[in-house]
Amino acid sequence: MIRVLLVDDQHLVRMGLRMLCESAPDMEVVGDAAGGAEAVRLVEEVAPDVVLMDLRMPGVDGITATRRITAARPAVRVLAVTTFDDDDHLYPALAAGACGFVTKDTPPPELLDAIRRAADGDRAFSRQVLRRLVETAVVAQGTSSASGSGPDGLPGTLTTREREVLGLVAGGLSNRQIAERLNVGVTTVKTHIASLMIKLDCPNRIRLAVLAARHGLG
Known part of the structure; x- marks a missing residue:
């Protein structure tokens, strides 16, 4: 059973994510948090396998929370789930220790699959994000x-x-x-x-x- 912690400052988003995760027979939602500071505290209390982390939140934002969580609990996998599909959010999230980056318009089956991939130790990205990462790396490394x-x-x-x-x-x-x-x-x-x-x-x-x-x- 994959233990999932939900982090988002919007209650309706957390409820939607909870309903989605609880519809999967191999997932259990062990808690939810409305902000980064609460998320850091809950990770210590409920020991999730995967944290679904929003990035833009008041107070302690998702990137700061991700950095604190991965530093204190390296085994916990943090998956960024955000509205903003841009490099200003992607690369700081990865640098903070996120194992993947998916957008909130990701189809539900793909989001569930991303959670499973994160729990398995894999990296998980929305298709458009992965495509951009690959294209950027190809340009940076050349085509030789x-x-x-x-x-x-x-x-x-x-x-x-x-x-x-x-x-x-x-x-x-x-x-x-x-x-x-x-x-x-x-x-x-x-x-x-x-x-x-x-x-x-x-x-x-x-x-x-x-x-x-x-x-x-x-």
């Missing part, structure tokens, strides 16, 4: 391809299925969505992604997506 013997410039050790999975990662799909697309189990997808991280020397999903975009996948 890595050496390799494959036709797309990737290492020849990658299997056809691993290339398929890599392209879907670049497209912003979750493990569950990739599994459905390829008609395989989620565990199989996780195995492919772990193999890709080793073969491509990428420590996380974002690096995989960046590399895939540089080589024309996704």
Whole structure:
């Protein structure tokens, strides 16, 4: 069971998030907070697995609260859930320790999937946010391809299925969505992604997506 703490200064938003999370059989809402200071205190009291953190709040804002929570409780995963899809919110939230960033207009199934990904230790982003991160990283790193013997410039050790999975990662799909697309189990997808991280020397999903975009996948 994933223990979720909701943080938002708008009561109706918290209620909506509570209803959504409680509709999932694998989630339990263990508390909610209207501000950052209350969120920091509640994390110590209820020990959530995932905190859904609004960023703009009066008093202690979400970025400050995220920094305090991740410093005190590194195992707690903070997922930023905000109206503002811009770099002025995205990068400070990630720098503060957020494991992901989704917008409030994210479809409910995708938000639930993002919570599950966060709880699993993965990074979770709205598709448009992931796309912007990848595009920014590609521009910053240039378009030079890595050496390799494959036709797309990737290492020849990658299997056809691993290339398929890599392209879907670049497209912003979750493990569950990739599994459905390829008609395989989620565990199989996780195995492919772990193999890709080793073969491509990428420590996380974002690096995989960046590399895939540089080589024309996704």
